[in-house]
Amino acid sequence: MTAETEKKGASRRAFLKGAVAAGGAVAGAGMARAAEPDPLITEVQEWASGLGEGVDATPYGMPIRFEDDVIRRNVEWLTADTISSINFTPIHALDGTITPQGCAFERHHSGAIELKKEDYRLMINGLVDKPMIFTYADLERFPRENHVYFCECAANTGMEWAGAQLNGAQFTHGMIHNMEYSGVSLRTLLTEAGMETTGDLSDKWVYVEGADASSNGRSIPMDKALDDVLVAFKANGEALRKEHGYPVRLVVPGWEGNMWVKWLRRIEVMDGPVESREETSKYTDTLADGTSRKWTWVMDAKSVVTSPSPQSPITHGAGPLVITGLAWSGHGKITRVDVSTDGGMNWQQARLATEGQNKALTRFYLEIDWDGSEMLLQSRAHDETGYVQPTKDALREVRGENSIYHNNCIQTWWVKENGEAENVEVS
Amino acid sequence: AADAKRLGLGREALPEEIAAWNVDVRPDGSGLPEGSGSVMDGEELFVDYCAVCHGDFAEGVDNWPKLAGGDGTLADRDPVKTVGSYWPYLSTVWDYVHRSMPFGGAQTLSADETYAIVAYILYSNYLVDEDFVLSKDNFLEVEMPNADGFIVDDRPETEYGRFSEEACMENCKDSVEITMHATVLDVTPDEGAEAEAGAAMEEANAD
Numbered sequence: 001m002t003a004e005t006e007k008k009g010a011s012r013r014a015f016l017k018g019a020v021a022a023g024g025a026v027a028g029a030g031m032a033r034a035a036e037p038d039p040l041i042t043e044v045q046e047w048a049s050g051l052g053e054g055v056d057a058t059p060y061g062m063p064i065r066f067e068d069d070v071i072r073r074n075v076e077w078l079t080a081d082t083i084s085s086i087n088f089t090p091i092h093a094l095d096g097t098i099t100p101q102g103c104a105f106e107r108h109h110s111g112a113i114e115l116k117k118e119d120y121r122l123m124i125n126g127l128v129d130k131p132m133i134f135t136y137a138d139l140e141r142f143p144r145e146n147h148v149y150f151c152e153c154a155a156n157t158g159m160e161w162a163g164a165q166l167n168g169a170q171f172t173h174g175m176i177h178n179m180e181y182s183g184v185s186l187r188t189l190l191t192e193a194g195m196e197t198t199g200d201l202s203d204k205w206v207y208v209e210g211a212d213a214s215s216n217g218r219s220i221p222m223d224k225a226l227d228d229v230l231v232a233f234k235a236n237g238e239a240l241r242k243e244h245g246y247p248v249r250l251v252v253p254g255w256e257g258n259m260w261v262k263w264l265r266r267i268e269v270m271d272g273p274v275e276s277r278e279e280t281s282k283y284t285d286t287l288a289d290g291t292s293r294k295w296t297w298v299m300d301a302k303s304v305v306t307s308p309s310p311q312s313p314i315t316h317g318a319g320p321l322v323i324t325g326l327a328w329s330g331h332g333k334i335t336r337v338d339v340s341t342d343g344g345m346n347w348q349q350a351r352l353a354t355e356g357q358n359k360a361l362t363r364f365y366l367e368i369d370w371d372g373s374e375m376l377l378q379s380r381a382h383d384e385t386g387y388v389q390p391t392k393d394a395l396r397e398v399r400g401e402n403s404i405y406h407n408n409c410i411q412t413w414w415v416k417e418n419g420e421a422e423n424v425e426v427s
Numbered sequence: 428a429a430d431a432k433r434l435g436l437g438r439e440a441l442p443e444e445i446a447a448w449n450v451d452v453r454p455d456g457s458g459l460p461e462g463s464g465s466v467m468d469g470e471e472l473f474v475d476y477c478a479v480c481h482g483d484f485a486e487g488v489d490n491w492p493k494l495a496g497g498d499g500t501l502a503d504r505d506p507v508k509t510v511g512s513y514w515p516y517l518s519t520v521w522d523y524v525h526r527s528m529p530f531g532g533a534q535t536l537s538a539d540e541t542y543a544i545v546a547y548i549l550y551s552n553y554l555v556d557e558d559f560v561l562s563k564d565n566f567l568e569v570e571m572p573n574a575d576g577f578i579v580d581d582r583p584e585t586e587y588g589r590f591s592e593e594a595c596m597e598n599c600k601d602s603v604e605i606t607m608h609a610t611v612l613d614v615t616p617d618e619g620a621e622a623e624a625g626a627a628m629e630e631a632n633a634d
Contacts, residue, residue: 073616074616075614075615075616076616077614079490080480080489080490080491080492083530084530109527110527110530110531110533123440123444123445123448123449124440125440125445125448125449126449130439131439131440131445132437132438132439132440133437133438133439133440133444134436134437135437138436138437141434141436142434142436163607163612164607164608164609164612165609165612165614166609166614166615167609167610167615168615171615191432191433192433192434192436192437194433207451209451213527213531213533213534214527214533215526215527217451217526265448266448266449268449268451270453272453274451274452274453274522275453275454275515275516275518275519276451276519276522276523277519277522277523277527280514280515280516280519280577281508281510281513281514281519281523284577286501286506286508288502289502290501290502290506290576291501291576291577291578292501292513292576292577292578293577293578293579293580293581293582294577294578294579294580295579295580296580296582297580298580298582300582300586300590310609338594338596342603343603344599344600344603345598345599345600345602345603346596346597346598346599347594347595347596347597347599348596376603376605380594382594385587385591386591387587387590387591388590388591388592388594389590390586390590394589394590398585398586398589401504402504402505402506414605414608422608422609422610423608423609423610424605424606424607424608424609425605425606425607426603426604426605426606427600427602427603427604427606
């Protein structure tokens with residue numbers, strides 16, 4: 001902060017403190033004493049006397065109505081229509097790491113299709129011993145695996161390349177969800193079709209496509225396909241949601257969400273990439289000199305403070321404050337997250353709620369005693385490869401401003417003295 | 428992949444089934460069916476099936492994708508990325524149009540119709556003359572202007588070293604200035620962040 005804003009901040013702080021002392025409304029420090037007994041305690045409330053709903057009222061429940069703002073949101077101007085479009089996970093209001101499926105973001109290219117299990121077919125063809133057709137029932141008979149992974153759209157934070165644009169973590173960082181998947185490894189299915197006659201696997205690819213009109217075909221090198229790619233049919237314990245690929249989707253750990261093909265219908269083993277629309281026109285990253293990177297598959301280490309944030313302001317005044325957020329890396333585990341309250345001048349290590357999980361969201365916390373002065377909040381993720389999340393300027397220095405995808409820059413929230421927060425860029 | 432044994436699940440795919448679903452076309456032209464189509468036929472088809480979104484000259488309507496134009500703009504502040512200015516392979520145009528267009532009526536174009544529409548898109552990008560006929564045989568003769576415009580992901584060389592240096596923890600810079608505000612642009616949906624934050628603030632202030 002400059003000396004000028006420092007001074008201004010200081011005088012505002014003094015003003016606020018004076019106001020608090022005069023009004024006596026909020027506890028600045030120490031415990032407040034209630035002036036009068038709280039009727040929510042002294043009077044018998046309806047819920048403590050009458051009856052609640054029976055167990056037959058809600059066979060499958062929705063969140064309580066008071067949480068009706070914790071929903072996916074759409075930004076109309078981003079796309080030409082809502083069919084080939086995106087919406088955003090309300091990460092500003094969530095905690096822990098598992099994303100509730102009902103508010104986990106969607107990205108479709110020709111809408112969320114309805115495909116029932118009985119109509120589902122998966123084809124494996126190309127350079128395999130025997131081209132195969134599997135039904136959904138067949139898939140359930142293969143040995144199963146369970147893993148938690150994040151799915152982050154390649155375009156997450158993409159609107160922020162040229163500056164601070166959307167005001168809220170949901171909009172700047174909400175093209176992401178994190179679920180526990182149950183399914184069959186792609187390796188198992190490829191083995192069933194047989195690759196004895198395929199030849200050298202190191203230069204082979206699989207092409208994967210969905211059953212929807214867009215097809216979303218993508219090429220994946222064979223070493224990834226045989227490593228940790230899953231053909232999943234359950235997420236967070238239950239069937240995939242329609243909008244997330246029911247009944248079967250591909251899970252491609254650590255790699256850009258576009259490759260997580262939904263309504264998966266075909267896997268072709270090939271001796272080269274298809275160079276489909278989704279890996280030429282789209283999901284290629286244009287650099288400042290006009291050339292473009294292709295096959296930028298991995299999502300690099302990234303983090304964001306989810307609260308406080310523009311949609312999650314501080315409403316409790318000065319004193320104890322929980323700063324929390326999410327960190328993740330497509331290269332493996334998060335090992336550390338640093339948090340700055342002064343725009344990156346000084347940093348302290350946050351507390352990871354659990355040890356970093358491989359290619360999955362990790363929750364971090366930093367508990368501070370907020371003195372009510374303005375803050376420039378940032379978080380900085382480190383992953384097990386030693387990679388440290390860069391600033392936006394550092395990224396722009398390499399790439400320019402037009403790469404659209406893969407913006408994993410450090411985010412800044414300007415938290416004002418009144419607790420409001422705003423998406424800003426800082427020097 | 429020989430490390431696991433087969434379980435004997437599923438069944439062999441029939442040739443007709445593979446033919447129905449395996450329609451991808453690759454940069455070397457493999458996967459292209461027999462057929463051909465002219466710019467003239469393509470123009471008519473384009474007007475009927477495509478122009479409502481993409482414009483009569485493939486220039487795009489409203490926010491719908493522009494398919495033509497933008498040559499030489501890739502290094503500009505606001506690049507215009509079209510089939511002519513950006514796409515590296517003609518195979519992708521054929522494959523994508525045939526499989527996924529028109530939007531809302533995909534997989535309704537015959538092979539000849541697809542050749543014709545692709546020929547018209549090339550013409551709209553000034554890449555062929557108006558009497559051009561595209562076919563399986565001359566497909567690879569068409570030169571795409573940005574064919575050499577792509578490099579394989581080079582982050583391991585250009586970024587991972589520089590972003591793996593030890594992180595500064597204290598006194599990392601002399602001063603910090605806010606250089607940009609999202610609220611200046613004010614493009615966040617009203618029913619979203621601002622309304623919410625606003626409501627929360629009102630509540631807080633009322634306390």
